[in-house]
Amino acid sequence: MTTKTATLSSTSHQALTEPKAVRWLLTGLALAFLVLFLVVPLAAVFVQALEKGLDAYWAAIIEPDALAAIRLTLIVAGISVPLNLVFGISAAWAITKFKFRGKAFLITLIDLPFSVSPVISGLIYVLLFGLQGWLGPWLSAHDIRLIFAVPGIVLVTIFVTFPFVARQLIPLMQAQGVEEEEAAMVLGASGWQIFFRVTMPNVIWGVLYGVILCNARAMGEFGAVSVVSGHIRGLTNTLPLHVEILYNEYNFVAAFAVATLLALLAILTLVAKALLEKKVRH
């Protein structure tokens, strides 16, 4: 009896999977690809950075220009992420919980930054706010400097990272529907009460997920920032731009040392993302 069931289950198990060789081949291919294109480059960054020892590595990081780049990157992310958090939540809330004209247009607009090359996004800002741009003369008359200055960098970063939070929340909130909100409304809750006590707790993990992705992009953005920053050392250089400058100066150890900071950020982001995904599934 036992043997019979055992053979039965093993045959049905075999029927559902591929032969051993195929399984090994597919897994091996996927692993080889991952190692070649992700692990090796990442390891190379750290190897290059530490080539001349820990002292050289450390010196590259505490050098004033590097510290200024770190500071500026943190400032840019510190401004653009909270703003996009507010924008993203409001946009998702409006799109999923209310009916209004022009909703489809709004959704398209939210996707725009994803569909436009970041360099183009930067150029648009130069065209608008640069000295030769449409608003340039007015801005310079009022002594406001956006392009080749920190405000310009913040603006393009906000533009480029705009979709992350909204895009994360819209499907989530759509799937949840409006029944819970309606129930809260019938029970006498005000708009704010509904938002903070019913809607937000249901999407909080989605919001955090969106913030993590938004932050990673805000700190790592190169193309758009590169166009509007002007690469002024110690003033308008973010971390990615600083890496590029050092590299172009053949200062490989310093370039890779600073790059490790961005690599660490990426790893941290992935870990946080994995932890959140685990949390959401429970």
Place this chain on the structure above:
Amino acid sequence: MGIQIQNISKKFGTYTALDQIDLTVPSGELVALLGPSGSGKTTLLRIIAGLETPDTGSIHFNGEVATQRHVRDRRVGFVFQHYALFQHMTVFDNIAFGMTVKPKAERPDKKHIRKRVNELLLLIQLDNMADRFPSQLSGGQRQRVALARALATEPKVLLLDEPFGALDAKVRLELRRWLRKLHDEIHVTSVFVTHDQEEALEVADRVVVMNQAKIEQIGTPEEVYDHPATPFVFNFLGHVNLFHCRESDDDQAVAIACLNGIDTGTVGYVRPSDICIRRNAEAADDIAAEVIFIQGAGALPHIELRRLDNGETVHAELPRDQYRQLGLKTGEQVFVHPTNVRVFAPNYQI
């Protein structure tokens, strides 16, 4: 609190959901809105709650106009088909929600809220589940929590949208009897939407049968079942056999079964339980038929027959003892005799 509904119409684009509805729900009654899907019953319920705005017409609560009043000021309790419980809150917090969102001046203190929630938990027989989350409850338990949550703010009107629609047959039956008992205890004016005629007939004081954006009939369960006003009501409240009437005597019942004469276009409606089956022809208008299917299980065995004259199918339901006595077999030839025939004006369509 009584509800008066006057001349309510609602369109969604070109689709008419409600067409000039008038309805009065007397204070303290339990009223069922019964109809097939798309008949407008849920829309009417949502308009009473204020979740939907009517295109025309007005809603009065106890004579006071409530049409412009915001949902949160209407003091209604609403129970959703899929419960709509707050997923991230415990059973206790779900029930307490309505009390905790009140403006500070009106909000009861914590002790009072606790007492009220505990009372309601006893009422719904879930007093040991206060700390559970909705995902840890069964469907029937969730719906009871939803009901307690709606009752917590002491609404003047309780509205239920297909409250048992998502539950399995047995839980449904238990829960609707429980709802009836509950209503007899607290007497809050209640309106519930259902597409299940059995549910409406068993639970409601009064049944409102709706079809295609209009009300077909309003009456007690006995009235709508025994004296349906339209063919639609007749058909919707149970199975039905159609007999085409022939022109002959003025007596309807005879006229219908009469095999001679010209088809007048009039249709007679007969419930399966009003069909007599016998082995020998006893009256001139008995119809010869062949037994084609027998479903003997259940309280009322179901027999399907084919008329020998025109090939139409006749459904009959017999009491168990009579069914046993007859000892019918498939393929046998018998005679059927319709009783209690209802005739409606010929221009009616189902």
